[in-house]
Amino acid sequence: MSLPVREQxxxxxxxxxxxxxxxxxLGAVILPFLVGGAIAYFMDPLAxxxxxxxxxxxxxxxxxxxxxxxxxxxxxxxxxxxxxNQLTALVNEAPVMFRRLQAFMLERFPDLxxxxxxxxxxxxxxxxxxxxxxxxxxxxLIGSAMGVINAVVFIVVVPVVAFYMLLDWxxxxxxxxxxxxxxxxxxxxxxxxxIDRVLAAFVRGQISVCLLLGTxxxxxxxxxxxxxxxxxxxxxxxxxFIPYVGAIIGGALAMGLALxxxxxxxxxxxxxxxxxxxxQFLEGNVITPKLVGNSVGLHPVWLxxxxxxxxxxxxxxxxxxxxxxxxxxxxxxxxxxxQYKQSRLYLGLGPTARRDxxxx
Numbered sequence: 001m002s003l004p005v006r007e008q009x010x011x012x013x014x015x016x017x018x019x020x021x022x023x024x025x026l027g028a029v030i031l032p033f034l035v036g037g038a039i040a041y042f043m044d045p046l047a048x049x050x051x052x053x054x055x056x057x058x059x060x061x062x063x064x065x066x067x068x069x070x071x072x073x074x075x076x077x078x079x080x081x082x083x084x085n086q087l088t089a090l091v092n093e094a095p096v097m098f099r100r101l102q103a104f105m106l107e108r109f110p111d112l113x114x115x116x117x118x119x120x121x122x123x124x125x126x127x128x129x130x131x132x133x134x135x136x137x138x139x140x141l142i143g144s145a146m147g148v149i150n151a152v153v154f155i156v157v158v159p160v161v162a163f164y165m166l167l168d169w170x171x172x173x174x175x176x177x178x179x180x181x182x183x184x185x186x187x188x189x190x191x192x193x194x195i196d197r198v199l200a201a202f203v204r205g206q207i208s209v210c211l212l213l214g215t216x217x218x219x220x221x222x223x224x225x226x227x228x229x230x231x232x233x234x235x236x237x238x239x240x241f242i243p244y245v246g247a248i249i250g251g252a253l254a255m256g257l258a259l260x261x262x263x264x265x266x267x268x269x270x271x272x273x274x275x276x277x278x279x280q281f282l283e284g285n286v287i288t289p290k291l292v293g294n295s296v297g298l299h300p301v302w303l304x305x306x307x308x309x310x311x312x313x314x315x316x317x318x319x320x321x322x323x324x325x326x327x328x329x330x331x332x333x334x335x336x337x338x339q340y341k342q343s344r345l346y347l348g349l350g351p352t353a354r355r356d357x358x359x360x
Contacts, residue, residue, distance in 0.1 A: 023314045023321065034321065036161025042204060043068075043162075044169050061167045065159070191331055198327040205291040210240045212287055213279055217250060220275045225268070226254065227261055236276075240283070247283075251276040302326060 022030070043064050050060035165172070180188050214237015221229030236250020254272050262268040306326035310318030340346050 032157040033161055036158045037165055039162040040165035040169055043166055047166060057167060065163055191335060194331045195328050198331060199324060203323055208291045209287050210237045213237045213240050213283060216279055221254060224271050226258060226272055228257060247280050
């Protein structure tokens with residue numbers, strides 16, 4: 001016999017409060033374990049395929065770890081230095097770009113020559129701010145990134161945690177299944193499979209979309225001759241995780257740089273605009289439908305709310321768990337709605353019961 005509903009609500013509520021408390025008090029401590037667990041979760045399907053191909057779990061984990069190590073070394077040696085140099089150059093070039101923009105505006109709009117003009121004073125204040133904060137911006141970007149995820153986490157803790165969690169992933173899932181409440185085990189398994197489906201379709205697929213679009217934008221803009229094209233492509237690809245935002249931010253940045261670099265050469269400016277138009281067409285009609293699918297159930301507004309809420313409350317750790325929690329809450333909400341539609345509250349008593357109630 002199962003527990004009364006009131007008791008079940010109490011225990012599940014305590015479990016939810018415990019989860020929030022762990023995030024609140026141990027956020028900085030559990031960060032490497034969350035990152036390592038996320039990597040193990042993403043790599044588990046690949047390890048399962050290698051096992052089906054004849055490798056043992058240990059051998060499959062070793063192959064994946066070696067490949068990830070080689071890819072990381074290649075990334076640090078080939079991509080990150082170029083990206084860092086272009087970002088630094090872009091920040092240092094920003095004051096010069098602004099001065100040229102100011103001269104262009106003064107030439108096209110002579111009214112700005114008036115020193116008392118509000119627009120003239122605003123432009124001068126922006127220029128002074130860029131000149132004084134340009135160097136600090138680059139240093140703060142680098143410092144904040146290293147403050148969030150320091151080198152020790154990446155080099156030592158995260159790979160070790162990811163290796164052992166990937167090695168024991170199936171055993172951990174089986175152990176969790178053993179301790180599920182017996183009365184609710186089938187329902188919990190069903191909900192867990194649904195959450196896994198949503199996460200697999202969205203997170204794994206969306207990361208692939210970000211990488212593909214970021215690479216496309218970076219290579220295409222570089223071939224088009226746009227300065228800092230790799231930085232623009234990396235930014236557009238990274239922010240593509242939030243639908244439409246990546247295209248808006250990356251497109252605005254690329255068009256601004258194109259207008260500054262190719263002013264008067266409208267063909268070259270049109271090529272830059274066409275690259276982002278082509279990227280959006282491919283994302284909406286080819287890449288996202290193939291890799292993410294249309295039945296994920298994570299609305300962009302819900303995703304943006306989850307990222308903002310968890311990020312503001314729990315910091316960087318909250319942003320890491322925002323998407324899984326949003327997916328889980330979405331699945332639970334759909335399950336609750338289905339249960340409600342099967343309940344007497346939604347269906348009512350039915351015509352037979354109503355006739356019986358009206359019988360004298």
